[in-house]
Amino acid sequence: MTLPTLADLERLARQAGQILSESYEKDHKVDYKGVIDLVTEVDHASEKFLIDEISRLFPGHSFLAEESGASADQTEHLWIIDPLDGTVNYAHGVPLFCVSIAYSYHGQVILGAVYDPMRDEMFSAERGKGSWVNGRPLKASTSDELQKSLLVTGFPYDSWNAKPSNFDFFVKLGKMTQGVRRLGSAALDLCYIAAGRLDGYWELSLKAWDLAAGGLIAEEAGALVTNITGGSNYLAAPISILAASQALHPKMLEQLKFE
Ligand code: IPD
Ligand code: CA
Ligand code: CA
Numbered sequence: 001m002t003l004p005t006l007a008d009l010e011r012l013a014r015q016a017g018q019i020l021s022e023s024y025e026k027d028h029k030v031d032y033k034g035v036i037d038l039v040t041e042v043d044h045a046s047e048k049f050l051i052d053e054i055s056r057l058f059p060g061h062s063f064l065a066e067e068s069g070a071s072a073d074q075t076e077h078l079w080i081i082d083p084l085d086g087t088v089n090y091a092h093g094v095p096l097f098c099v100s101i102a103y104s105y106h107g108q109v110i111l112g113a114v115y116d117p118m119r120d121e122m123f124s125a126e127r128g129k130g131s132w133v134n135g136r137p138l139k140a141s142t143s144d145e146l147q148k149s150l151l152v153t154g155f156p157y158d159s160w161n162a163k164p165s166n167f168d169f170f171v172k173l174g175k176m177t178q179g180v181r182r183l184g185s186a187a188l189d190l191c192y193i194a195a196g197r198l199d200g201y202w203e204l205s206l207k208a209w210d211l212a213a214g215g216l217i218a219e220e221a222g223a224l225v226t227n228i229t230g231g232s233n234y235l236a237a238p239i240s241i242l243a244a245s246q247a248l249h250p251k252m253l254e255q256l257k258f259e
Contacts, residue, residue: 003077004058006126009101009113012053013124016046016099017117020084024118030091037157040091043067046083046099054079066209078104082209085114086185100187102212109235112213114187123191123217131194131220140223141196144247146173149199151252152181152189156205164258166204173255186241190214193243194221200244200252204228208235215243224249228256 020042028040047067054061061077064070079101084090086097095118103111113124123138125131131138143149151173155166174180181198183189186206192198194217215234219225226232228240230253244252 002058003105004103004111006111006113006124008057009103009111010115010122010124012050013099013101013113013115014117014122015053016050016083016101017115019046019049020090020097020099021117024090024095025093028091034157036088036160038087038091039067040084040087042090043084043087047081050079050081050083050099050101064208066207076106078107080104080109080209080212082187082207085187085210086183089184094184096183096188097185098188098191100209100213102216104212109212109216112216114191114213114217116188116191121191123194123214125194125213125217125220127216127220129220131217133191133195138194138217138221139196140194140218140221141199141245142247143199143245144251146176146248146251146255148178149248150178150181151200151202152183152192152198153201154182154184154186154189154203154206156203158205162205164204169202169256173252176255186210187214190218190225190241190243193223194218196221200242200248202228202240202242202244202252202256204240206239206241208239211235211239211241215241218243222246226253229253 065081082100090097110127225243227234
């Protein structure tokens with residue numbers, strides 16, 4: 001069976017990104033999956049394009065995709081897809097969103113691509129080989145002081161009532177750093193860690209499609225990527241993330257302890 005290449009993932013992410021950018025300034029049909037969890041027709045169109053195209057190119061491969069879930073037959077070839085990460089931004093006309101595609105072989109993510117169509121930035125990585133933005137190598141921050149760091153986090157769709165509440169950590173770390181951003185796209189948060197634009201990222205209650213590609217991109221850029229308790233398998237449930245420079249990671253871990 002033919003294995004995909006990084007160029008395949010980049011091409012697919014770019015094509016799906018074009019679907020997002022072409023519809024960006026149009027009116028959207030918004031449906032609600034929860035009180036504040038929305039989905040547009042563009043999420044569905046991007047996902048359908050990706051699943052149809054990957055099934056045509058790689059027949060027999062399996063999927064874990066946000067809008068259609070897991071395919072019935074799970075094989076050693078798994079594509080983990082978020083067809084539009086940053087849907088709330090997208091629906092409001094905030095230009096911070098992306099397509100995220102990861103390919104996992106025998107249970108390990110080995111290829112990832114995250115494409116931001118608004119800035120035409122293609123972030124990608126191949127396990128053991130490195131990560132790149134538009135072909136240029138990525139290098140994570142080497143920051144070692146919380147006080148000199150810029151962090152990012154996010155909140156799940158049940159954040160109004162979630163316990164433990166990430167708002168507590170947001171306040172705590174906001175008072176120890178140069179700031180905590182909330183960009184609204186977990187995949188781009190990880191790519192910005194990979195690019196050294198941000199020094200540390202944490203979030204609770206995520207899904208594999210939010211993190212699979214971006215996690216590999218951040219790891220390959222030299223960031224330390226674990227779950228919120230320091231475990232290395234950040235795609236195992238319950239899914240959470242802590243991605244930071246090597247020196248900052250233990251300092252953030254220390255602050256992110258549940259009472
Ligand atoms: C969401 C974004 C957001 C994060 C949420 C995710 P979606 O994904 O990545 O930044 O805070 O937890 O669910 O719904 O836009 O694909
Ligand atoms: Ca997402
Ligand atoms: Ca999504």
